[in-house]
Structure formats: structure tokens, C-alpha cells
Amino acid sequence: MSVSIRDVAQKAGVSLGTVSNVFNRPDAVAPSTLKKVQKAVADLGFVPNASARTLRAGKTRVLGLVVPDISNPFFTDLSKGVNDAVLAAGYVVILCNTDESSEKEDKYLDVLVAQNVQGVLITPARDSYSNLKAIADRGIGLTLVDRSAIGLEACSVGVDDAQGGALALQHLYELGHRDIMLLTGATNIPQVAEREKGIKAAIADMPASKRPHLTTVRVDAMSTYGAQEVLEKYLKDKKLDFTAIICGNDLVALGAIRTLRAKGYDVPADVSVIGYDDIDFAQSATVPLTSIAQPKYQLGFAAAELAIAECENPGKHTHQRIEFQPQLIVRGSTGPVSKKSKGA
Amino acid sequence: MSVSIRDVAQKAGVSLGTVSNVFNRPDAVAPSTLKKVQKAVADLGFVPNASARTLRAGKTRVLGLVVPDISNPFFTDLSKGVNDAVLAAGYVVILCNTDESSEKEDKYLDVLVAQNVQGVLITPARDSYSNLKAIADRGIGLTLVDRSAIGLEACSVGVDDAQGGALALQHLYELGHRDIMLLTGATNIPQVAEREKGIKAAIADMPASKRPHLTTVRVDAMSTYGAQEVLEKYLKDKKLDFTAIICGNDLVALGAIRTLRAKGYDVPADVSVIGYDDIDFAQSATVPLTSIAQPKYQLGFAAAELAIAECENPGKHTHQRIEFQPQLIVRGSTGPVSKKSKGA
DNA sequence: CGAATAAATTGAATCGTTTCAATTAAGTTC
DNA sequence: GAACTTAATTGAAACGATTCAATTTATTCG
Missing domain, CATH: 3.40.50.2300 (Response regulator)
Known part of the structure; x- marks a missing residue:
């Protein structure tokens, strides 16, 4: 059926651990071995199974992006920025459009928790942040987009x-x-x-x-x-x-x-x-x-970078706000x- | 740290398998046991680990949506339809914007494979479907959006x-x-x-x-x-x-x-x-x-429904095409x- | 050349579920 | 109450990766 790390190891004539190293700590692998394994990976079309990886390592590399109206070009451009930043870092985004409804927002937040996302980027629909607190308490990184993070342990990006x-x-x-x-x-x-x-x-x-x-x-x-x-x-x-x-x-x-x-x-x-x-x-x-x-795109890009930084370094991360300047x-x-x- | 099914089993005084049954086949569990377990779940605030569940059962309940340009209102509206259909069925969508670039499309398809998505909805950027064949071969359901599925084992939705x-x-x-x-x-x-x-x-x-x-x-x-x-x-x-x-x-x-x-x-x-x-x-x-x-929204909604139908019933599913009529x-x-x- | 050190590689244990054959308990029938 | 059926429950074996202590191989130096 699907090809596993075991198949790659066998084909390349190395052990499981080495194949894993090729993906996670490539500089700890001898160049010749690296090449050998990469060839096997390519030949077999191997793609690491995210579930297994997550289960063991505890990192989903998934973020949630919650916006009030994806029809608004502002958020479309913003989401492009988020996606580009996230793709570069090997993460993935689940985009949630709340249509400015608090109920939909709550529902989506539940979905994101169930999906084990590592971070949530959100432009809240309501002005109360009560539902966000629950997210933060679960240890999920929070990044406020186009809002400030008053009374919340979170990073934020915005425009002056x-x-x-x-x-x-x-x-x-x-x-x-x-x-x-x-x-x-x-x-x-x-x-x-x-x-x-x-x-x-x-x-x-x-x-x-x-x-x-x-x-x-x-x-x-x-x-x-x-x-x-x-x-x-x-x-x-x-x-x-x-x-x-x-x-x-x-x-x-x-x-x-x-x-x-x-x-x-x-x-x-x-x-x-x-x-x-x-x-x-x-x-x-x-x-x-x-x-x-x-700077819509940059706003999204910066927000994603903050979120990823927090994911990568959950222990020692200091929350910050990035504020952009508008332009006439x-x-x-x-x-x-x-x-x-x-x-x- | 986080509470597992094992903790629940211990607290409720039952075995692992029974707790699992409570979630997946509740009618196979005696009512009194069910209640006991549910209480333990509530007391401990247990949420099943999606990765472990996926790893074992092979169902992620995640779909990928790949579009060439999310700035185009056509695709924005379409994606709303997809999201609404998907949310109703308890699934989740990863939205991928390829900017009409084949490289980005390939990259995103890899990401989706890695994420173990169960289905891919796509409006391909290129006219060759070679990269899609690889997806289908992996057993991932494919739904062509606003394209026909010529030479491909897939469902499709489109407009006349x-x-x-x-x-x-x-x-x-x-x-x-x-x-x-x-x-x-x-x-x-x-x-x-x-x-x-x-x-x-x-x-x-x-x-x-x-x-x-x-x-x-x-x-x-x-x-x-x-x-x-x-x-x-x-x-x-x-x-x-x-x-x-x-x-x-x-x-x-x-x-x-x-x-x-x-x-x-x-x-x-x-x-x-x-x-x-x-x-x-x-x-x-x-x-x-x-x-x-x-009918942009309906196009997305219908596509998602087809995709979900295929996920739910991977063995006996007949591919079909849904074609909408345009309106002056x-x-x-x-x-x-x-x-x-x-x-x- | 041998000892000491560094660099690569190995593979068993583990993550938290689901699955399913096996076991036990409860209920029926004559 | 023995024989049989059905309903509940059990727990070991996966799923496919990462991790890390242990081992092997390569390199350096006196």
C-alpha cells in the first residue's frame, strides 16, 4: 500500500534511524548516505506520515487561521501572506471563515482544538476574547491579527x-x-x-x-x-x-x-x-x-512568522506586537x- | 501531561478497548458501562488524540482544496461552499493557493499527501493531469472542480x-x-x-x-x-x-x-x-x-459533498459529474x- | 601501530489510539 | 441444569514515525 520509512531504509540499505535523521537532522548524516537515502526516497515517492510523526514528536505543524470574511480582499491578501510564510516553514494552515458570526467562530475553534493545531491566528469577530482564553489555556499559541492582544497572553500584528x-x-x-x-x-x-x-x-x-x-x-x-x-x-x-x-x-x-x-x-x-x-x-x-x-500581505506573513516562532520555541518565547505603518x-x-x- | 485513553480506562475501571468502543461503537457497550466511562471522560477532560487515531484507523477527516487564485472572487465564493459542506460533515479543509504555478501546485500536493488528507478538491493550474494521477494512485479521492475529469478516475463538478x-x-x-x-x-x-x-x-x-x-x-x-x-x-x-x-x-x-x-x-x-x-x-x-x-458557492458545496461521499465509502463509490447551468x-x-x- | 576521540549508524522502545480474536458473563431453551 | 446463543469486555498487536543509548566505523595523534 503506502510506502513507509521501513521500505526506504530497506531500499537504501540503511537503518530506520538513519532515514529519520535524513529528514530531521540531515547534517548528522554522512553525505554519501544522505544521497543514497534521498534517491530511495525519490524512487519510492516516500512522504513521511504526518500522523505518525505527530504522535511521536508531539508537533502537528498545523496552524489555524480564523478570519471574519474571506470575501474581503483585505483578508484574501492577508491569507496569502500567512500561507507563504507557513509553507516555507513546512507548516500547513486550516482556514476558517466565520462570516462575522460568533457561533461559527466558536465552532471552528473547537474544530481546531480537535485537530491538535499548534497555533491559532485570529481576527476575532466579537470584541470579547473569552473564547480565546480557553484556547490559550490548552497550550495552543495565539496570535491576534489586526487586533491588539489586550489582556491576553499572545503576540499580535496590526497597523497604526x-x-x-x-x-x-x-x-x-x-x-x-x-x-x-x-x-x-x-x-x-x-x-x-x-x-x-x-x-x-x-x-x-x-x-x-x-x-x-x-x-x-x-x-x-x-x-x-x-x-x-x-x-x-x-x-x-x-x-x-x-x-x-x-x-x-x-x-x-x-x-x-x-x-x-x-x-x-x-x-x-x-x-x-x-x-x-x-x-x-x-x-x-x-x-x-x-x-x-x-500592508495586508506582510501583515499575514508577519503574523505567521510570530506564530511559527512560538511553535518552534514554546518554552522560551516572549510575546510581541508588530505594528505596520499605513500609507497614503x-x-x-x-x-x-x-x-x-x-x-x- | 495530557490525559490518554489509558487514564480514562483506569479511572473508570474498564479496559482500553471498552473506552475506545465508547467513542466508536457506543451501542456495543452496556449502558451502565457507557455512563461510567463518559463520566471519567468528562472528569478528566479527555479529548482523543487525532494523530494516534488517524495513524491507526487511517481516517483523517481532512480534505485539501487546491485553487489557482484565491484573490479571484470566483474561488473565494467557491471555497465558502466547500467549507460549509465540509464543516457540516465534521471534516476540515486545508486551502492551498497555487498562484497558477505548477511548482507550487506540486509542492502543495506533497504537503497534502504528508498530511494524509482523505480527499483532494482541485482546479488544476496546468492542463496536464500527470501529478494528479500520483495522488489518485495513493488512494486519495480526487474531485475535479470546474474541470472535467477526462482520463482520470475522479468525480468532477463544473458549469456548462x-x-x-x-x-x-x-x-x-x-x-x-x-x-x-x-x-x-x-x-x-x-x-x-x-x-x-x-x-x-x-x-x-x-x-x-x-x-x-x-x-x-x-x-x-x-x-x-x-x-x-x-x-x-x-x-x-x-x-x-x-x-x-x-x-x-x-x-x-x-x-x-x-x-x-x-x-x-x-x-x-x-x-x-x-x-x-x-x-x-x-x-x-x-x-x-x-x-x-x-453558481460558485453551489459548485464548491457540491464538490465537497462528492468528496466526502467518496471518503465515507471508499470501496463502493461510483464517480460522477455534476454540471450546473450558467445564468444570464x-x-x-x-x-x-x-x-x-x-x-x- | 595502538589508543583515544569523534562521527555515523543502528534498532528497540515509545507515542495514543483502534482492531479483533479470545474470553467471560448473561440469557434462552428444552 | 446442561447446552447453546448472544452480549460485553478484554488486552495484545498493530499503525509509522522519532528518539536516544549503544554500537560500529573513521580519524587523529603521539
Whole structure:
């Protein structure tokens, strides 16, 4: 049936232990023997049985990645980073998509425990981390992705969201905008809160006389449709009382642009719009989107590296946080305030 | 350290075999014994070691899903379907993204073999299936996704691509278009070839006098940018010699629309554009895209069900193919031929 | 050349389950 | 109550790798 290490040993004319060494401590094997064994491995198409290996050595080399929405390009790119890092280290990832549901998240965490994963990378759907504590208590390494690890023994990776918010505001400010709408999600989403904090801090730093005026409007679903609905309602009987919009993410921005154009306003001549995330489609949109880019791939890559480091060295591992900087990407959806809209 | 079946047996005052039976054949155990053992399990917090179990029993309840590009919303949606089906059956999926590279594909297949997966769902990157044969020979169930299983002992799921092509053509024909561009990928991509076949068959079925004229233009990369580049070059010095474009996928369609608008042509007044796949963004694009929808989620769900069925019943399982029908979704990017463009 | 040291190799024991032939206990039938 | 059937339970033998103490082989040095 399937070929075992025993078959390889026989074919290469060496002992079991030597074949095992070829895989696990190749420098302890004489070069000629190494070659001989590798040839036998190749000839037989031998692949070590992970279960047996795990059973004896106690290492599964499997990680779990739990994300709230794999449809979101942000998480797709992130997961690519995770996968590349993990593949390089000989690990494997089980990807779990929770659809932002806590029940699904709990269910998946159970599955991961049953699968004996060595580490869990997670962007929690809820703001309470109670279910994560149980994971950590079982001795499974935990890495928070795009969240901070407050009150948790865990590593984390994230982006400086306050800085991201500030970048967006400053860009618009420099273009002359003084009446700005903030079109974003609920404050219980950590990112949303942080960026808002950054925006407000940036405003507070300005001379009082020049401070722009901020109108905050919240959408339930941070999607194209969610944004359209809310913005349409806002513009129903009012006139434009802003010259720019800072959006919670790129999807919201695309929805906003669509609504504005439908109402006969031009982007960016009448209203500048800035997104967040810099998803791949932002540059291909009909009005190419100015956005705040996050290093999505690197975020995932770094998270995986932290997780693997913890797996490899479970005893002496100090938890750490890696924080990336966001970056302003200027495209066509933002521009200077026009005389017309300035007067409005 | 961790509690084993032996500890449970001792605590409950029974033998190893009985504890095992409690988990695997509970109806072969006397009710009183069952209760006693279950109490011991609960008291000790025992969770069976998956590796040992797998090593002995040979069932991992793990499947591999290998896709060429997880950034493509098509595969994201598909993978959701796979995950939902699999979770319901108590299985787990390892998702592998090959980035259309055969080397990565081979590497991942090795990883999956090493992980002892019971089945592999795959949309192969290359058209040769040689590496898959090796998988099947190892006794691992194979399910081809969005491909047919020619010359392979395997189940497969797919969409009637010829029909999809025909739907697109007929839609444009009914709107009066007679000069149609086909903007698509290389013919060694099975889908591309099939759809093209469907289009040509549909044309051949029409009365000779009314047959539309088809111009085929190929792009290397079926992405927004790839499409823009090729179409710009085509339009360089030529005038429009078509009134509609059938695109290889939605990304290509979006690129085409962008190029046309940049040249001053209106969509759909001057040129109608039809995409393929009906990705989520198609409906949110600034010119909402008419497209051919594929049941992406169901495709994944069905594939997973086939794979699981084979795992559960490895001896007597007959391979089958499930084929879905594509569906025309009419939105704003297609319309009747205008007098102006008709005359051109 | 022989002793001492270092480098390679060996193979039995082990990891925690499942499996199944063998054993024991309980229940039926005449 | 003996003979037979059926139901429960047992425990040793796998599964396929890693580990490590023991052994063999190669190298160095006086």
C-alpha cells in the first residue's frame, strides 16, 4: 500500500534511524548516505506520515487561521501572506471563515482544538476574547491579527490605525478641504474607533482658527450598498454641506462615489472621496480611488512568522506586537476644493 | 501531561478497548458501562488524540482544496461552499493557493499527501493531469472542480461553459448586435475553449444571412490591466468595428469598459459589454455589468459533498459529474444597438 | 601501530489510539 | 441444569514515525 520509512531504509540499505535523521537532522548524516537515502526516497515517492510523526514528536505543524470574511480582499491578501510564510516553514494552515458570526467562530475553534493545531491566528469577530482564553489555556499559541492582544497572553500584528486616520485627514486638509464627512462603521469595531481617534487628534493639533469641521455618519454594513443607502438618505433634502468624505473602507468609498454621481455631483470636482485598505480594485475603479494602503500581505506573513516562532520555541518565547505603518495612495478621487463647492 | 485513553480506562475501571468502543461503537457497550466511562471522560477532560487515531484507523477527516487564485472572487465564493459542506460533515479543509504555478501546485500536493488528507478538491493550474494521477494512485479521492475529469478516475463538478457562451451571444444578438468582439484568454484554458465553442455553435445555428460577425482578440492575463492594454492597442488607429464585446471574465469586462470610456465611447450606448462569472463587484461597478453567473458557492458545496461521499465509502463509490447551468444576468452594460453605432 | 576521540549508524522502545480474536458473563431453551 | 446463543469486555498487536543509548566505523595523534 503506502510506502513507509521501513521500505526506504530497506531500499537504501540503511537503518530506520538513519532515514529519520535524513529528514530531521540531515547534517548528522554522512553525505554519501544522505544521497543514497534521498534517491530511495525519490524512487519510492516516500512522504513521511504526518500522523505518525505527530504522535511521536508531539508537533502537528498545523496552524489555524480564523478570519471574519474571506470575501474581503483585505483578508484574501492577508491569507496569502500567512500561507507563504507557513509553507516555507513546512507548516500547513486550516482556514476558517466565520462570516462575522460568533457561533461559527466558536465552532471552528473547537474544530481546531480537535485537530491538535499548534497555533491559532485570529481576527476575532466579537470584541470579547473569552473564547480565546480557553484556547490559550490548552497550550495552543495565539496570535491576534489586526487586533491588539489586550489582556491576553499572545503576540499580535496590526497597523497604526490612528496614523491612517491622520493621513487621510491631512491629505484632504492640504487640498483645502474644511468641511469633511466621516462615513464609517460602528465604534465597537476597534479599527473604526482608532482611526477616528487619529483624525480627531490631527484636528486638535491644528490652530483653532483653521480646524476643519467634521460630520460623522455611520453605516451598519461597511459595504457598497450600505454606504449608498445611508448617503442617499443623508442627501435627500439637504444640500451638500461637505467637500470631502473620509470612508471607513474602499467598498464604502465606491458606494459613496456611485451615490454622488447619481445625484449629479462630480468626483473629485465637487466632492473628494478617500477610501481605506487600498483593495486591488481601488485602482481599477472607474474613478480610481485615493486610499490608505495597509500592508495586508506582510501583515499575514508577519503574523505567521510570530506564530511559527512560538511553535518552534514554546518554552522560551516572549510575546510581541508588530505594528505596520499605513500609507497614503493618491489617485483620482481626491482633488483641491473647487471655487464652486467652496462657496457652497 | 495530557490525559490518554489509558487514564480514562483506569479511572473508570474498564479496559482500553471498552473506552475506545465508547467513542466508536457506543451501542456495543452496556449502558451502565457507557455512563461510567463518559463520566471519567468528562472528569478528566479527555479529548482523543487525532494523530494516534488517524495513524491507526487511517481516517483523517481532512480534505485539501487546491485553487489557482484565491484573490479571484470566483474561488473565494467557491471555497465558502466547500467549507460549509465540509464543516457540516465534521471534516476540515486545508486551502492551498497555487498562484497558477505548477511548482507550487506540486509542492502543495506533497504537503497534502504528508498530511494524509482523505480527499483532494482541485482546479488544476496546468492542463496536464500527470501529478494528479500520483495522488489518485495513493488512494486519495480526487474531485475535479470546474474541470472535467477526462482520463482520470475522479468525480468532477463544473458549469456548462458552452451554454454560457451561447447565452452571452444570444443576448447580444437579440439586442441587434451583429459585429461582436470576443475578448478572452488563451485557448489552452478549458473554460475559454468551451465557451468559444458554445458561441460558434450558436452562430452556426442561425440562418446564414443573419449570422453575426465575430472578431476574436486574446489577452494573456485575464485581468483588468491585461484587457486595457490589449484593447487600447486594438483601438489605436482603427475605428470601432464592433458594437459589443463578450469578455472572458468580469475583470476583463471592467478593463474594457474603462478603456472605452477613456476613448470617449459610452457603454452601453456605443458599445455593449458583457462579462463572465458575475463576481460580487459586477453589480457595484459604476456601469453595472451584465454577466453570465455561475453558481460558485453551489459548485464548491457540491464538490465537497462528492468528496466526502467518496471518503465515507471508499470501496463502493461510483464517480460522477455534476454540471450546473450558467445564468444570464442583465444589468446596465448591455443595450440595443444605437442608430449611430449601427451605421459605423 | 595502538589508543583515544569523534562521527555515523543502528534498532528497540515509545507515542495514543483502534482492531479483533479470545474470553467471560448473561440469557434462552428444552 | 446442561447446552447453546448472544452480549460485553478484554488486552495484545498493530499503525509509522522519532528518539536516544549503544554500537560500529573513521580519524587523529603521539
